Amino acid sequence: MANDVQRICAELRSSIFSSGFAADWLQINGQKITLTLPFAAKSGAEALIASEPRLQEYDWDIRLNITALPAKEGKAPQGSAFPNIKNIIAVASGKGGVGKSAVTLSLAKALQAEGARVGILDGDIYGPSLPTMFGNQGEQLTFTPNRKMLPVNVFGIEGNSLGYLVDASAAAIWRGPMASRAVEQLFFDTQWAKLDYLLVDLPPGTGDIQLTLSQNFPLTAAIVVTTPQNIALADAQKGIAMFQKVDVPVIGLIENMSYFECTSCGHQEAIFGSQGGSNLAAKHHVPLLGKWPLTTALRESLDAGKPLQVRNPNHLLNAIMSESAQQMAANAWELITADIG
Numbered sequence: 343m344a345n346d347v348q349r350i351c352a353e354l355r356s357s358i359f360s361s362g363f364a365a366d367w368l369q370i371n372g373q374k375i376t377l378t379l380p381f382a383a384k385s386g387a388e389a390l391i392a393s394e395p396r397l398q399e400y401d402w403d404i405r406l407n408i409t410a411l412p413a414k415e416g417k418a419p420q421g422s423a424f425p426n427i428k429n430i431i432a433v434a435s436g437k438g439g440v441g442k443s444a445v446t447l448s449l450a451k452a453l454q455a456e457g458a459r460v461g462i463l464d465g466d467i468y469g470p471s472l473p474t475m476f477g478n479q480g481e482q483l484t485f486t487p488n489r490k491m492l493p494v495n496v497f498g499i500e501g502n503s504l505g506y507l508v509d510a511s512a513a514a515i516w517r518g519p520m521a522s523r524a525v526e527q528l529f530f531d532t533q534w535a536k537l538d539y540l541l542v543d544l545p546p547g548t549g550d551i552q553l554t555l556s557q558n559f560p561l562t563a564a565i566v567v568t569t570p571q572n573i574a575l576a577d578a579q580k581g582i583a584m585f586q587k588v589d590v591p592v593i594g595l596i597e598n599m600s601y602f603e604c605t606s607c608g609h610q611e612a613i614f615g616s617q618g619g620s621n622l623a624a625k626h627h628v629p630l631l632g633k634w635p636l637t638t639a640l641r642e643s644l645d646a647g648k649p650l651q652v653r654n655p656n657h658l659l660n661a662i663m664s665e666s667a668q669q670m671a672a673n674a675w676e677l678i679t680a681d682i683g
């Protein structure tokens with residue numbers, strides 16, 4: 343019977359588990375099966391099991407035991423330098439305004455909904471948006487006796503941002519080394535709780551500041567956000583090239599603002615063009631994690647200081663965001679373990 347389940351699991355293929363379940367994730371005890379996943383994709387596993395009648399005959403217990411993946415070459419693995427943080431994933435965009443911060447918060451909330459412990463470092467010096475999206479502008483950070491910053495915790499997500507520390511107009515005059523040092527300090531001098539994933543919302547662009555941060559942070563991996571518009575794609579390409587240059591694996595591309603769906607008639611309009619993200623992903627062999635529509639409800643919820651999942655839990659975009667997040671987590675595990683294996 344055990345072999346049967348393992349065989350069925352190994353046969354399963356889906357958008358989330360492209361290489362199927364590994365046999366050692368399963369513990370089979372009569373009718374009871376415990377599945378322990380090394381990345382945050384619990385609901386994807388549940389959906390797979392629900393789609394396979396033979397698997398539904400068993401009593402499933404799905405757990406997460408997220409692997410601490412090694413940081414890029416030359417940097418200490420998270421295990422030693424940051425024992426509290428298992429995976430640090432940069433979220434980058436070449437062009438500004440493509441929705442990088444909106445994507446960061448949405449992915450963070452989606453990972454947390456899978457049962458992962460998640461944090462966000464808002465490294466966008468010139469336009470820190472975490473306090474707005476968390477709805478806690480004006481909140482003051484507290485410090486430990488040894489002057490470490492304690493992150494804020496909103497909706498179960500830890501976060502830190504220069505927006506809690508300095509006036510945006512003060513940060514606007516920072517350039518080059520001063521700007522990257524400020525973000526580095528924010529990262530290194532925060533006392534993060536135990537996290538499975540820390541998402542780093544990088545400043546938009548691919549200049550010296552972004553390059554320095556990508557080199558100096560012990561990043562596990564990176565994702566790039568773009569719109570399908572040519573000008574954004576050209577910049578996203580520079581983002582992919584930047585991470586390749588510093589040996590940080592790019593585990594996915596998100597095409598945001600892919601289309602607008604009319605809420606009255608359902609017509610889909612590709613305002614910024616179509617297929618741009620898919621073509622870019624294919625060209626650079628980077629997985630496309632999803633195409634997110636331009637959605638009034640997402641903009642409204644972030645302006646109101648809440649993730650869409652909290653303000654509008656039944657919105658269809660939540661499922662798209664969840665799939666992207668799970669695929670990102672699975673890709674990080676799969677690509678990096680394949681690389682070191």
Ligand SMILES: Nc1ncnc2c1ncn2[C@@H]1O[C@H](COP(=O)(O)OP(=O)(O)OP(=O)(O)O)[C@@H](O)[C@H]1O
Pocket residue numbers: 435437438439440441442443444445466469471545546598599634635636637638640641642644645
């Ligand atoms: N899919 C979407 N649908 C509707 N509004 C969106 C979507 N994605 C982002 N937005 C909105 O677009 C605006 C810009 O998004 P955001 O601040 O996340 O971009 P960014 O790339 O982080 O910008 P920056 O250049 O400041 O780093 C915000 O008001 C955000 O709420």
